[in-house]
Amino acid sequence: MASDISTSLAEGRPGTSAAKSAQREAQTAEFAAAVLKGLARRPRSIPSRFLYDAVGSALFEEITELKEYYPTRTETALLKDRGAEIAQAIGGVDVLVEFGSGSSRKTSLLIEALDGLDSYIPIDVSESFLAEAAKRLAAQHAGLTVKPLVGDFTRMTTLAGAPRGQKLGFFSGSTIGNLTHEEATGFLVNAAQLLGRDSTFLLGVDLKKNLDILIPAYDDDDGVTASFSLNLLARINRELDGDFDTTQFAHRAVYNEAKGRVEIYLESLTEQTVHVRGRSFTFARDERIHTENSHKYSVPEFQALALSAGWQPVEAWTDEDQLFSLHLLRLA
Ligand code: AVJ
Numbered sequence: 001m002a003s004d005i006s007t008s009l010a011e012g013r014p015g016t017s018a019a020k021s022a023q024r025e026a027q028t029a030e031f032a033a034a035v036l037k038g039l040a041r042r043p044r045s046i047p048s049r050f051l052y053d054a055v056g057s058a059l060f061e062e063i064t065e066l067k068e069y070y071p072t073r074t075e076t077a078l079l080k081d082r083g084a085e086i087a088q089a090i091g092g093v094d095v096l097v098e099f100g101s102g103s104s105r106k107t108s109l110l111i112e113a114l115d116g117l118d119s120y121i122p123i124d125v126s127e128s129f130l131a132e133a134a135k136r137l138a139a140q141h142a143g144l145t146v147k148p149l150v151g152d153f154t155r156m157t158t159l160a161g162a163p164r165g166q167k168l169g170f171f172s173g174s175t176i177g178n179l180t181h182e183e184a185t186g187f188l189v190n191a192a193q194l195l196g197r198d199s200t201f202l203l204g205v206d207l208k209k210n211l212d213i214l215i216p217a218y219d220d221d222d223g224v225t226a227s228f229s230l231n232l233l234a235r236i237n238r239e240l241d242g243d244f245d246t247t248q249f250a251h252r253a254v255y256n257e258a259k260g261r262v263e264i265y266l267e268s269l270t271e272q273t274v275h276v277r278g279r280s281f282t283f284a285r286d287e288r289i290h291t292e293n294s295h296k297y298s299v300p301e302f303q304a305l306a307l308s309a310g311w312q313p314v315e316a317w318t319d320e321d322q323l324f325s326l327h328l329l330r331l332a
Contacts, residue, residue, distance in 0.1 A: 031235075034047055034050060035276060036276065038289070039281045043290055045289065046289060046290075048291060049178075050232060051229070051231065051232055051291065051292065052126075053235050056235070057126075059227055059231060060228060062224050062228075063220075063228060066217075066224055066225075069225075070217060070323050070324070071324055072173065074319050074323045074324040075172060075173065075174075075204045075324050075326065076105060076106055076109065078318075078324065078326050079109040079110055079326070082317050083110070083112070084113060085317070086317065087115065089315050089328055090114070090202070090328065091200075092116065092166055093117060093165075094116075094117065094118045094163065094166045095121060095167045095168070096111065096117055096119070096120045096167075097159065097167055097195060098120070098171075098172075099153050099170070099175075100171070101124040101126075101129055101130050101134070104133050104137055104140070106172050106173075107120075107122075108141070111140075111141055118144070118145060118163065119145040119163050119165075120144055120145070121159065122146070122148050123148075123149045123150075123151060123153045125150070125152050130148045134146045147161065147162070153191075153194070154186075154187055157190075157193065166198065167196060167199040168195075168199065168201070169199065170202050170203075171191075172202075174294070174324070175204075176203060177205070177295040178293060179295070180293070180295070181295070181305060184295070186309075188201075192309065196331075199330075200314070200328060200331075201327075201328070202326060202328055203302075203326070204324065204325070204326055205302050205327055206294070206323075206325075207296060207297065207298065207324055208297065208298050208301075213323070215255065215262070218262050219253040223251075225251065225253070229251040229264060229291055230249060230251060232266070232291055233246050233266065241275075241277055242276040242277075243274060245272070248268065249268055249269060249289075250269055251265075251266065251267075252266075252267050259293075262294040264290075264293075265288040265289060267286060268284065268286065268287045268288070269285070271284055271285050299325055302325070303316070306329050310331070310332075312329060312330045
């Protein structure tokens with residue numbers, strides 16, 4: 001059977017250029033609203049999803065290859081080394097549903113380990129990433145039906161056009177760490193509804209660990225993570241007629257012990273006034289904008305969270321240095 005990439009996408013008519021420019025406009029309006037609201041409130045904060053424009057996504061790819069950034073390489077090694085064992089624990093599966101079309105390397109390793117998989121459904125808000133990932137995966141796995149779904153999986157209530165059969169969800173890279181515990185629980189409840197009865201869910205979750213390892217992963221020597229954070233201000237300048245001087249803000253990564261998370265901030269190095277879309281924002285020296293959270297979970301902590309969202313923990317795999325975990329969950 002030849003690989004088939006379905007073009008029936010979930011939302012809109014993304015093929016036409018009119019639809020594309022309308023979509024771009026809607027995205028800019030959403031970004032503007034979030035930035036103006038986020039800079040006006042105290043403490044100031046901007047949601048982390050806005051870090052991922054084209055420049056930010058390319059910088060994040062660079063982060064995943066840094067010596068200090070252990071999550072990507074550790075998760076990939078777990079999938080490679082324990083893939084057979086993981087596939088056995090999962091059992092029969094027909095449809096793989098990936099939340100966020102991540103690096104196709106990790107997905108490929110999982111697909112290879114799973115025997116008898118029929119279809120792969122990557123879900124992502126970015127149509128271009130999705131199309132590219134879908135094309136790569138279809139080319140790499142002859143006989144696999146690839147049906148990309150454009151949309152925000154946190155708000156999706158059904159898997160439009162999904163084939164019948166046993167489903168496995170996949171949410172890699174500890175992306176769930178961006179969510180608060182409450183948001184993560186909500187996400188898991190929604191995923192249970194999307195995947196349906198008897199489904200399984202494989203998630204990559206970053207472990208709690210020594211700060212000597214954790215902090216450099218979010219504040220590397222080459223300053224790639226700093227550039228990734230500061231790109232948010234550059235993006236505001238590009239898209240929202242902003243005048244941030246990116247040399248007058250610094251990237252800060254701090255661990256919040258009580259909340260079990262790395263918090264990322266942009267800190268004003270001086271007293272300064274910045275303009276965005278004609279509005280003024282005055283920063284005191286040392287005043288911060290909160291841009292990201294990266295929650296860390298021990299194995300039992302994540303299992304308790306999963307249980308509270310209606311998922312039964314089946315097994316968890318960790319590397320020998322206890323840096324990263326893969327959790328398998330099952331719906332009763
Ligand atoms: C994509 C959310 C998993 O928290 O490790 C990495 C994002 N930010 N370095 C993470 C991130 C700065 C990353 N996640």
